[in-house]
Amino acid sequence: MRHWLVKSEPFKWSWDQQVAAGTTHWDGVRNHLAASHLRAMRLGDRCFFYHSNEGMEIVGIVEVVREAYPDPSDESGKFVMVDLRALAPLPRPVTLKQIKADPRLSDMALVRMSRLSVQPVTDDEWAHICALGGAAA
DNA sequence: GCCAACGTTGGC
DNA sequence: GCCAACGTTGGC
Numbered sequence: 391m392r393h394w395l396v397k398s399e400p401f402k403w404s405w406d407q408q409v410a411a412g413t414t415h416w417d418g419v420r421n422h423l424a425a426s427h428l429r430a431m432r433l434g435d436r437c438f439f440y441h442s443n444e445g446m447e448i449v450g451i452v453e454v455v456r457e458a459y460p461d462p463s464d465e466s467g468k469f470v471m472v473d474l475r476a477l478a479p480l481p482r483p484v485t486l487k488q489i490k491a492d493p494r495l496s497d498m499a500l501v502r503m504s505r506l507s508v509q510p511v512t513d514d515e516w517a518h519i520c521a522l523g524g525a526a527a
Numbered sequence: 528g529c530c531a532a533c534g535t536t537g538g539c
Numbered sequence: 540g541c542c543a544a545c546g547t548t549g550g551c
Contacts (some may be wrong), residue, residue, distance in 0.1 A: 399549085421534075443549055486550080505533060505548050 394437040424508035480523030
């Protein structure tokens with residue numbers, strides 16, 4: 391299983407909304423690198439759900455329940471979306487500040503490529519963040 | 528509110 | 540094909 395991180399601005403789409411909705415279409419990605427990560431996602435892969443701009447912390451875990459297919463909101467027909475289902479919150483959200491300060495996490499794309507909205511997470515990073523957040527890995 | 532990073536657009 | 544201008548993201 392591979393692991394990922396997806397970003398959302400909470401005033402546009404928050405973790406609480408994701409939980410209330412259950413499964414959602416992760417649409418609107420218009421960056422080619424982010425889209426290539428969406429295409430690499432497989433059923434059952436898990437993603438951290440990160441609040442950008444406000445909050446700036448990882449707040450929960452979602453699961454890939456449908457692999458990449460065309461995003462109908464993209465008129466060019468080039469971009470894809472996946473379906474994500476809320477799995478579990480992080481009992482203790484892990485903040486960007488913590489991540490930057492942690493030598494084991496400071497190489498994350500979240501730090502290195504701050505604008506990338508869909509990014510891979512290594513197994514080590516996944517396990518470490520789950521431990522910090524009090525979630526089962 | 529500012530600005531750095533980065534992607535896209537369009538003139539040449 | 541280069542690069543300046545511009546728009547967007549997202550941290551501070």
